[in-house]
Amino acid sequence: EDQVTQSPEALRLQEGESSSLNCSYTVSGLRGLFWYRQDPGKGPEFLFTLYSAGEEKEKERLKATLTKKESFLHITAPKPEDSATYLCAVREDGQNFVFGPGTRLSVLP
Amino acid sequence: EAGVVQSPRYKIIEKKQPVAFWCNPISGHNTLYWYLQNLGQGPELLIRYENEEAVDDSQLPKDRFSAERLKGVDSTLKIQPAELGDSAVYLCASSLGAGNTEAFFGQGTRLTVV
Numbered sequence: 001e002d003q004v005t006q007s008p009e010a011l012r013l014q015e016g017e018s019s020s021l022n023c024s025y026t027v028s029g030l031r032g033l034f035w036y037r038q039d040p041g042k043g044p045e046f047l048f049t050l051y052s053a054g055e056e057k058e059k060e061r062l063k064a065t066l067t068k069k070e071s072f073l074h075i076t077a078p079k080p081e082d083s084a085t086y087l088c089a090v091r092e093d094g095q096n097f098v099f100g101p102g103t104r105l106s107v108l109p
Numbered sequence: 110e111a112g113v114v115q116s117p118r119y120k121i122i123e124k125k126q127p128v129a130f131w132c133n134p135i136s137g138h139n140t141l142y143w144y145l146q147n148l149g150q151g152p153e154l155l156i157r158y159e160n161e162e163a164v165d166d167s168q169l170p171k172d173r174f175s176a177e178r179l180k181g182v183d184s185t186l187k188i189q190p191a192e193l194g195d196s197a198v199y200l201c202a203s204s205l206g207a208g209n210t211e212a213f214f215g216q217g218t219r220l221t222v223v
Contacts, residue, residue: 004151034211043113043200043214044152087151096165097142097202097212099151 002027002092004100012106013078021073021103023088033071034097035064036087044087078107111135113215115201121221127189130218134182134203141178142212143186144200152200158184159206191222 007022025033032051036044048057050066057064061082063074073086085102092098114133122128134141139160144152155174157165160181169176173192178184188195198219202212 032211036214041219043202043216046211046213049211089151096154096157099153101149101151
């Protein structure tokens with residue numbers, strides 16, 4: 001059965017304190033790993049897609065990387081506006097997106 | 110260009126009553142998903158459409174849930190009768206189609222069953 005786990009469950013950082021979020025997956029026939037950001041009361045907002053091990057994508061203070069079994073979302077010098085829940089999802093052979101439980105990030109000023 | 114539009118944003122109903130949610134996907138997106146999200150958890154798939162065909166409804170509780178996507182554009186998700194445990198956020202998403210493309214989500218409908 002396809003599974004996606006994320007760690008930590010919650011993370012509290014001081015503004016400017018860099019860190020990484022982890023997404024581990026077991027899936028047959030990976031057809032993409034996706035990162036989303038979700039603010040309270042809103043739907044998930046697409047951030048990145050990664051397709052193959054070694055691939056990296058960057059957007060402002062965020063960088064996503066992918067290995068054969070996990071992905072990392074690196075946050076460099078975060079700001080309070082980066083506070084959100086970050087969701088990881090994989091797309092498998094069956095075409096559906098399987099989501100992890102998310103990491104709740106709080107960045108304190 | 111408009112994103113995925115869902116309505117209503119919020120709905121409060123008494124248990125055993127029916128409820129319906131509506132979704133308008135991004136123009137040109139053939140694939141439409143309905144997800145359920147409980148508090149503190151990631152979205153869970155209920156049903157996936159390719160155009161007007163429901164290609165995966167294995168996670169849809171068919172005794173009380175139904176969905177349709179007439180003409181392969183808008184979609185409606187219905188619950189009848191609603192139970193207390195159905196309280197959650199119902200998310201609609203769309204993508205261009207089969208393949209590796211990302212899905213874009215609407216704002217969701219927060220359902221409270223009392």
